Amino acid sequence: MNPMNRLAAVVSLAAVLPFGSQAAESQGAVEVVHYWTSGGEAKSVDVLKKIIEKDGFVWRDGAVAGGGGAAAMTVLKTRAVSGNPPSAAQIKGPDIQEWGRLGLLTSIDEVAKANDWDNLLPRQVSDSMKYDGHYVAVPVNIHRINWLWLNPQVLKKAGVTELPTTLEQLYAAGDKLKAAGFIAIAHGGQAWQDTTIFENLLLSIMGADGFRKSFIDMDPATLTGAQMTAVFSALRRLQAYLDPDGSGQDWNLETAKVINGKAGMQIMGDWAKSEWTAAGKTAGSDYACVPFPGSQGAYSYTVDSLAMFKPSSNNDTPANTAARNDLARVALEPEFQYVFNQNKGSIPVIKGLDMSRFDSCAQASAKDFATAEQAGTLAPSMAFNMSTSQAVQGAVFDVVTQFMNDRNADPSQEGARLLAAIKATQ
Ligand code: BGC
Numbered sequence: 001m002n003p004m005n006r007l008a009a010v011v012s013l014a015a016v017l018p019f020g021s022q023a024a025e026s027q028g029a030v031e032v033v034h035y036w037t038s039g040g041e042a043k044s045v046d047v048l049k050k051i052i053e054k055d056g057f058v059w060r061d062g063a064v065a066g067g068g069g070a071a072a073m074t075v076l077k078t079r080a081v082s083g084n085p086p087s088a089a090q091i092k093g094p095d096i097q098e099w100g101r102l103g104l105l106t107s108i109d110e111v112a113k114a115n116d117w118d119n120l121l122p123r124q125v126s127d128s129m130k131y132d133g134h135y136v137a138v139p140v141n142i143h144r145i146n147w148l149w150l151n152p153q154v155l156k157k158a159g160v161t162e163l164p165t166t167l168e169q170l171y172a173a174g175d176k177l178k179a180a181g182f183i184a185i186a187h188g189g190q191a192w193q194d195t196t197i198f199e200n201l202l203l204s205i206m207g208a209d210g211f212r213k214s215f216i217d218m219d220p221a222t223l224t225g226a227q228m229t230a231v232f233s234a235l236r237r238l239q240a241y242l243d244p245d246g247s248g249q250d251w252n253l254e255t256a257k258v259i260n261g262k263a264g265m266q267i268m269g270d271w272a273k274s275e276w277t278a279a280g281k282t283a284g285s286d287y288a289c290v291p292f293p294g295s296q297g298a299y300s301y302t303v304d305s306l307a308m309f310k311p312s313s314n315n316d317t318p319a320n321t322a323a324r325n326d327l328a329r330v331a332l333e334p335e336f337q338y339v340f341n342q343n344k345g346s347i348p349v350i351k352g353l354d355m356s357r358f359d360s361c362a363q364a365s366a367k368d369f370a371t372a373e374q375a376g377t378l379a380p381s382m383a384f385n386m387s388t389s390q391a392v393q394g395a396v397f398d399v400v401t402q403f404m405n406d407r408n409a410d411p412s413q414e415g416a417r418l419l420a421a422i423k424a425t426q
Pocket of ligand 1: 035041066303
C-alpha cells in the first residue's frame with residue numbers, strides 16, 4: 001500500500017472515532033502547520049501571524065522543524081488520523097489533490113470569489129489550488145529551485161574570477177575553492193538536499209523537456225536513457241565538492257557557512273536567500289545568485305500554499321471560520337505578498353506587483369519565470385512536491401541517497417533502479 005492509501009485507511013477509521021482537542025472559543029483562531037523554522041523563514045511567517053493578530057484573531061503556530069517538510073507531513077497525517085486537523089497546513093502540488101480526495105479539505109470559494117483569485121493568479125497555479133473545482137488552498141509564493149548561491153569574497157580569495165554558467169565551470173570553481181582551503185559547496189547530506197542537486201543536474205543536462213518526461217510522465221525510456229547515466233555521473237563528480245562535514249546537516253546551517261565565508265557556494269532553492277536577508281546581507285554585493293549552471297532558460301519551481309482543513313466538531317465555530325477566511329484573504333493581499341516574499345526569498349504569486357521593491361535576485365527570478373512561461377520551460381519540482389505523489393518522490397529520494405552513499409554504484413545502472421523504484425509505488 002502506498003503511504004497515501006495507508007493514510008486513507010486510517011483516516012476512514014478515525015472518522016468513526018472523532019475527537020477534537022481545543023474547546024470552542026469566542027475569539028476566532030487559526031492553527032497553521034508549517035515548517036518555516038530557520039531564522040529567515042520564521043521572520044517570514046511572523047509577517048502573517050502579525051496581520052492575523054492585528055485583524056483580531058488568535059494565531060496558533062504549528063511549526064514542525066525539518067527542511068523540505070517531511071517531518072511536518074508526518075505530524076499532519078497523525079493529526080488528521082486522530083480527527084484533530086489544524087485549520088491550515090503547508091501542502092503543495094498533487095498532494096493537495098490527495099488530501100482533497102480523502103475528504104479532509106474545505107472550500108474557500110467564498111473568499112476566492114470575493115477577491116477575484118481566478119484573475120489574480122496564473123492559471124497553472126489556480127488550477128492546482130482547486131479540488132473538484134473548488135478552491136481548497138491559497139498559494140503564498142513562487143520559489144525557484146534551480147539556483148546557485150555564491151559568496152563573491154570567497155570566490156575572489158580562491159581565484160575564481162567568473163560566476164559559473166556551465167557544469168565544467170562549476171567543477172573548475174570547486175577545484176579552486178578546495179585548493180584554497182574552502183568548502184567548495186555547502187551541503188547538508190539529507191535525502192531532500194541530495195535530491196535537490198540531482199534534480200538540478202537533471203534540468204541542466206536534460207532541459208525542461210527531459211525534466212517533465214522524467215518527473216511528470218515518468219517515461220521509462222527517459223528514466224533509463226543515456227542522459228540519465230550522464231546525470232548520475234555528474235552527481236558523482238559534484239559529490240567531490242560537497243561539504244565533507246555536511247552529513248545530516250540542516251540546509252540553513254550550510255547556508256551560514258557560505259554567509260560566514262567558510263564555503264564558496266550552495267545549490268538550494270531561494271529560501272536560502274531568507275538567511276542572507278536575515279543576516280543583513282545584500283544581493284548583488286554581499287552575495288550572488290545565478291541559475292544553476294547549464295539550466296539557464298529553464299525555471300524549476302515550487303509554490304508554497306496553505307490548504308484549509310475541515311474543522312473538527314469542537315473547532316467548527318463561526319469565529320474560527322472567520323479567522324480561516326481572514327487567513328485565506330490576507331495571503332493574497334499585495335502588502336502581505338511584498339513583505340512576506342521579501343523575507344522568504346521567493347517571488348509573489350499574484351500578477352502585476354512592482355518588482356522594483358525586490359532585490360536583484362528576486363527581480364531576475366520574476367523575469368526568468370515570465371520568459372520560461374512563454375517558452376514552455378517551466379519545470380514543476382519533483383523534490384519539492386510539485387510533480388509527483390509523495391510516494392514517487394520518496395522512491396526517488398531513496399535511489400539518490402543510496403547512490404550518494406555507495407561510492408561503487410554504477411551510474412549506468414541507476415536509471416533502471418529509478419524506474420523500478422517508481423513502478424513499485426504504483
Ligand atoms: C518549501 C520552502 C521551505 C523549504 C525549506 C520547501 O519545500 O517550499 O518554503 O523554505 O522547503 O524547508
